[in-house]
Amino acid sequence: MRRALAGRKVFTFDQGIKYFFLFNASIAIVAVMAIIAFLLEQGLPFFREESAASLLGRRWVPYLDTGALYGIIPLAAATAWAVVLSMLAALPMGVCAALYISEIAGPKERTFLKNFIEILASFPSVVLGFFALAVIAPLVKRIFDLPSGMTLLTASIVLSVMALPTVISVSEDAIRNVPMSYRRASLALGASRLATLWRVVLPAAKSGVIAALMLGTGRVVGETMAVLMVTGGSPVIPASPLSAGRPMTATIASEMGEVVYGSTHYSALFLIGSILLFITLGINLVIIRMTAGRE
Known part of the structure; x- marks a missing residue:
């Protein structure tokens, strides 16, 4: 009888631990769905007053009576300029830095560089914004x-600096996880160290590099x-990277504090937030599928 009760208690305890871990694992899913x-609840009422065609217009002038x-x-064009330009700079720089840290740098140098990369990642964005405003602009x-x-060029430069720690860290982990046998086989066949890095190690780590691109x-x-601090705040379609602009995030930040609650403008800002969220989710899903297919 005592053994049966003890077994039942253990079973109950184990089940409780299982559901506790399940609860913690489900928090992220519940948070995303919420x-x-x-x-969507705050943004969709926009379509009660305006049409979808108005959302695709070429002018953002929400303060007119x-x-x-x-x-x-x-706003979307300014966001695209900033994202593409910054990642065009951050991805090659980050991958090259990751190759150096993982394959060339000595132990002390590797530790030194990684510590400074972590320090860069910890900088508040407002501090980098002040630096861009005072120096880069x-x-x-x-x-x-x-x-x-x-x-937008100024914004792209500071954004590339902000993305570098993520790109370097993820790429470096992926490169270090490439089996040593790949390197040895390439060197045994007569390839130079540089050729081994570019033609063997880096292609083998492409899934991690894609993940670095996604996270960056x-x-x-x-x-x-x-x-918000360095793009100029002009809600017009930018003609080039040297034009001023206002990305979607900057628009939300600059206008949300002044908008009337429940107004069409209020719903439009939430709709922009929804679009940003779905863009991010779409990028993640596409990269996950690409990574899974290549693995």
Whole structure:
């Protein structure tokens, strides 16, 4: 009888531990679903007053009493410029740095570099925004002879710096996980060390590099403060990286504090947030499928 009760207690305890871990594992799923539901609840009422075509307009002028315009094309274009330019700089720089740290640097140098990368990752975005405003913007203005250095190029430079720690860390982990036998086989066949790195090690770590791209892009897409400080805040379609602009995150941050609760403008800002969220989720799903297929 006592053995049966003891076995029942152990079973109950084990089941309780199992459900406790299941609860903790499910928090992320519940949180994501709740956020999506909240954003859609606040954003979808926009379509009661405006059409989907108005959302795809080329002008964002939401403060007019009559005839307000809620076209997000200028905001989306500025976001695209900033993301693409920053990742074009951060990805090759980050992968090269990861190759050096993983394959070339000595133990002490590797530790030194990784510590500084972690320090860079811990910098508040507002501090990097101040640096871009005080140093990078005047430099861009002087080099390109512009009336103002607050451009999408300036934002892209600071965003690439912010994405570097993520790209370097994830890529370096992927490169270090490539089996040593790959390197030895390549060197045994007569390949140089540089050829081994570029033609054997890096292709073998491509899944991790793709993950680095995904995480870096997510970091850049969601950045707000630094972007808000240096893009110029002009809600027009940028003609080039040297133009001012206002990305989607900067628009939400600059206008949410002044908008009337429940208004069409209020719903439009939440709809922009929903679009950003689905863009990020879409990027993650695409990269996960690509990574799974290649593995």
